[in-house]
Amino acid sequence: MKILFLCTGNSCRSQMAEGWGKKLLSGKAEVFSAGTNPGTVDPQAIKVMAEAGVDISGHRSKHASEFKDVAFDLVVTVCDKARESCPVWFGKAEKLHKSFEDPPHLAKEARSEEEALAHYRRVRDEIRDFVAGLLKGDK
Numbered sequence: 001m002k003i004l005f006l007c008t009g010n011s012c013r014s015q016m017a018e019g020w021g022k023k024l025l026s027g028k029a030e031v032f033s034a035g036t037n038p039g040t041v042d043p044q045a046i047k048v049m050a051e052a053g054v055d056i057s058g059h060r061s062k063h064a065s066e067f068k069d070v071a072f073d074l075v076v077t078v079c080d081k082a083r084e085s086c087p088v089w090f091g092k093a094e095k096l097h098k099s100f101e102d103p104p105h106l107a108k109e110a111r112s113e114e115e116a117l118a119h120y121r122r123v124r125d126e127i128r129d130f131v132a133g134l135l136k137g138d139k
Contacts, residue, residue, distance in 0.1 A: 001029040002072045003134070004093075007079040010035025010061040012042040013100050014078050016124050019049050019056040020131040028135055029073075034064040042104060048120040052128070074134075078127070098130055 003025070005017035014033035021031030038061035049056045072093040080099050103123045107116035 001074065001135070002070060003029050003031050003074045003076065004064075004067060004070075004072045005031070005033040006035065006064060006075060006077050007033075008035055008037050010038040010063075011040060012045040012103055012120075013123065013127065015041050015045055015056055015059050015061075016049060016127045017076070017078055017131055018059065019054040020128050021134075023054050024128070024132050025135060032062075032067060032070075033059075034062045034067055036064055038063050044103065044107070044117065044120050045124075048117060048124050051121070052124060076134075100126055100130075 003021060005014040005021065007014040010033055014035060018031055018033035021029065025031060040061055041056065041059050046057050046059075071091065075093045075095050077095070077097045078100050079102065100123050101119070103120040106119035106123075110116035110119065
């Protein structure tokens with residue numbers, strides 16, 4: 001099974017989902033992530049994933065077009081903007097939408113680094129729980 005996690009920037013939520021997917025779905029699925037308008041991988045996402053034992057420090061942000069020739073079984077949009085602009089060329093892949101709050105956006109209002117990281121950790125854990133249930137039918 002091939003799964004693509006898609007968001008706008010491919011910098012945080014989809015990167016976390018890819019990291020969790022590679023860890024939790026190893027041997028069951030090939031997992032990738034991309035963005036509709038990629039930027040760079042968020043250092044805070046790397047930090048909180050490392051705290052949970054998942055190394056995404058070697059990840060890079062990728063444009064969805066890099067995968068236009070891949071036959072995915074499942075494409076999961078993890079933000080509303082990506083859902084709205086999800087490329088139609090994903091063909092017969094099952095499409096699933098699960099919106100997660102945007103940690104960098106939430107962190108802008110934080111009064112300290114610890115408060116900012118708390119947003120990242122909460123979303124990281126929500127994504128972990130979602131990914132863990134993907135192949136069990138807990139979508």
